[in-house]
Amino acid sequence: MAAAPEAVGGGSLRQPMGPLDYSRRVWLRLSFAAVLLFLYTPIVTLIAFSFNDSRRNIVWRGFTLKYYEKAMNNDGLIEAFTNSLTIAFLSTIASVILGAMVAVLLWRFRFLGKAPYEGAVVLPIVIPEICMGVAMMVFFARIGWPTDLPWPLNLGAITIAHISFSFPFAAMVIRARLVNFNRELEEAAKDLGASEWQAFRDVLIPHMKPGLVAGGLLAFTLSLDDFVITFFTSGPGTVTFPVKVYSMVRFSVTPEVNAASTVLIAITVALTAIAMWLQNKSRSGA
């Protein structure tokens, strides 16, 4: 299967076009280019105009970093950014631990009611974000979660909500990594006198490591990106970056928001690229 397309489509342009060379048909190439234009124009203009030396934001007047400086000096924006990073950091740690536990549980054991249990674990992934958001908001209001705690404890509600929707994603990624673990290695360790814990720490954890890192990066990105659920769990004193941008966007489109958004895009793209690279590496290493 893998070799066939290479033979069909991989040839140079001098070869006559085969009947299945859809990728060389002009109309398909044009539609692909049009879709790329559609997907990238908004983001690229946003990034480009964050460096534009004009408030009007539509005519190019030269390169500047002054909006980055302005964004840096905007205390509200910086506070929101710090909050977002703190929440993402805490949520990532908890999500990786809980996700790894679920992954090991589902991979290793047979138990009664496993199918419904798996269903419950993926539920946070499938239900609409708005439903989870309002559920979290009502839950914290009802149990009387304190809202006047000092930083960073005031971020507790948001962090908990983020862990709840992130750890199932982490569990899926880690479980995919566990599938190609050779259990004989663990048994060999135990035969040689390792305890359950030693076998886990010295054999299983090292194997899971790429999965743990990929799952962690995924959880970090999910937390950093989330708007809807945070919107319902955040209070006036606990604004995250997306929530802050939301309130700024409602008023106007400003170059500072462009600058701050560009920074966030750069962070998420870099993190996801690392996650993809690690996953590819772990797959080819298996």
Added chain:
Amino acid sequence: MENWRRNPLVFWVVGLPPTVWLVVFFLAPLSLIWLLSFGEKRGIVDIEITWVLDNYARAFDPLYLQIFAKSLWMAGITTLICLAIGFPIALFITFAPQRWKPWLLLLIILPFWTNLLIRTYALIAVLRTRGYGNFALEWLWDQGNWLLTLVGLGEFQLLGEKFEPLVLLYNNTAVVFGLVYVHLPFMVLPLYAALDRLDRSYIEASLDLGAGHLRSFASIVVPLAKAGIISGIIITFIPALGSFLTPDLLGGTDSQMIANVIERQFKSANDWPFGAALSFILMYATFLALAVRAMMSRGGSATEAG
């Protein structure tokens, strides 16, 4: 896989913490909303669970039925447009040289990694009256006028007296545009997965036996990729139906979708029981769509095996 009884200690150590978390911080909040949906408002914050169905009945009020219909319509149109755009894209990637495929896929997924809010904000910057879209149109208008003057038709003002910016934002079209923009990768990925698995010799046979490309597409490619098509439709439709941010930021007063009504019940309108009932209706709709997908994929794999 081993039976949990063989090693109950390990089973409980790895099983208990995530299960407790899931129950306390996910299932409990959901159950709370579910209970509230059968409640009645007694005061500003007091809600009594009286097991009435009034909140669900109220959702069938024409005003809300219309919003449900509108949400289904918008999500449906979005899904169809994504399918129409996504199919050629998936086809293109499938038949591209093997070494390009990951990169082409990456190009489609990359925008998906950037924050939803930022992408929506970027669309606002393009679509608003003084945005890049209208700016580009104005430039074209100016060039057109210059060209007309050049050929001596300048005084007829064929393009109108003055450039009128188009209203591209704060209407239903903008919402559908935004939803397509956000959800396109959801459609392309399952379509690509299905098309990539497809045995090409069937298409070749069809072409050899004299069917044209369109005929082969309709009677070979589409039936064989059916599971992927259905999967793509549902994976696109579900999040589109529950969208909050896109209609909120790009829509006008008449482009409210269910999620916006739910938000209003929990924030400004402060009617939690009704908002809870609406959330659960949305959730049941999601489950229904997932059940359809599960059924279809089972049917699809049965025919593939047969």
